[in-house]
Amino acid sequence: MSWLFAQPEPPPPPAGGSSGGGDKPKDKWSNFDPTGLERAAQAAKELDKSRHAKEALDLARMQEQTSHLEYQSKIKEYEAAVEQLKGDQIRTQAEERRKTLNEETKQNQARAQYQDKLARQRYEDQLRQQQALNEENLRKQEESVQKQEAMRKATIEHEMELRHKNELLRIEAEAKARGRVERENADIIREQIRLKAAEHRQTVLESIK
Template identity: 75%
Template sequence: MQIEAKRAEAEEKRKLLQEETRQHQARAQYQDQLARKRYDDQLAQQQRMNEENLRRQEESVAKQEAMRKATIEHEMDLRHKNEMKRVEAETKAKAKADRENRDLILEQIRLKAEQNRITVLESIKTAGSVIGTGAQAMLNDWNKVLTAAGGLTLLALGVYSAKGGTTVAARYVESRLGKPSLVRETSRFSLLEAVKHPIETVKKLKQPEQDALSGVVLAPKLEERLRDVAIATKNTKQNKGMYRNILMHGPPGTGKTMFAKKLAKHSGMDYAILTGGDIAPMGKEGVTAVHKVFDWANGSGKGLLLFVDEADAFLRKRSSETFRKTCELR
């Protein structure tokens, strides 16, 4: 019985201890909740205070900005009014001064006009007197009239003759000494080139006649036709006959230019090469340039074979990619 009583007493103590522990934990939780609530209340109150302060600051800034704008507008209004008053005062003063000085200005204008009129009349009288005196003196002396007319006639004739002579001399010098700008390549050499390059000039003079078709690979029929052309050209050169124009066509690299050069050397003539693409962009000036080339070609003592590459560039509109070349014998 005593053991059970002690056991019951111990159980009661244990239960009492658990209850005290539970109550202690409950009090601690309650105190913690109270502390958290107080902290939350403090935070909320602080936030409300901050918001209130911010609102007051914004209201203060807005009031200051409104006052500043009102001040600026007032200053601008006053400045505008003062400016308008100043302009009005200046306008009135200027108008008053203009009214007061109007008569004086009109008088000055009349005086200047009168002085200008007198000056012009005196100039006209002086010029008329001088011209009249000179004309009367010249008409009274017919020798002076004839001398003046003859002098003017001789002067005009001299100017016209000098102009024509200069043009003819320039064309002659250009045809004899200079190479036209359209000519890209030529075997003809001028006196100036002979002085500059004497060795090359001697080599050109000593070059023997070449076969017109040497180094040119052609079909048998075409080779036969071109050989006939070479023989006919050489005979025409020897017999001083009339040359023919030859039209050759074909893609690049087939030997058209080479044949023209060798034909000239075979016939004992000079050659010159120009391109139709250089003539087409010149427009109306191209005619003059071509005439210069012909004049220059006619000045060759040996005769000159003029080879026009891409002649279709200025002779007609291009309708295909075929290259046409004209070989003119001069």
């Protein structure tokens, strides 16, 4: 657009000879007023401006409209990018929530399985403890029964031994008593025999006399 600011060239000075009229150049241009030329140049500039002003304005308007359209297009692109970013963020957040929920679900399931495992282990431990306690009680009962049976057998054996000893003592006492009686009877018999013998001897002696 250099033509908008182009300035017309000033007209060349008129050519004059050195002879004729006898006027010197200094005398010829001594009364020249340059303001008129300047006004003419300014008028030409304004005229040139006025000729191209409408075109320049239209061009400026077209450029402004183009810039405005480009600006609107960029705004729409920006808004579309923002909406896409929002959509991406929403999808990302939804995916993160889904992953979080899945992870929480897995953790809850793992925790529930672990709690169930612990509960079953506690139940099995309780069963084993109860079984061990029952076996211990049964063992103690069997030991108690065995002790009672052993005590009963020992009591019976002791009673039988006492009876046997008493029977032996009774038999021994009876034997001693019979022996004593027999000894006493033998003494009596011997005395009777001695008396009879003495009596017989006396009778024989008397018969001899």
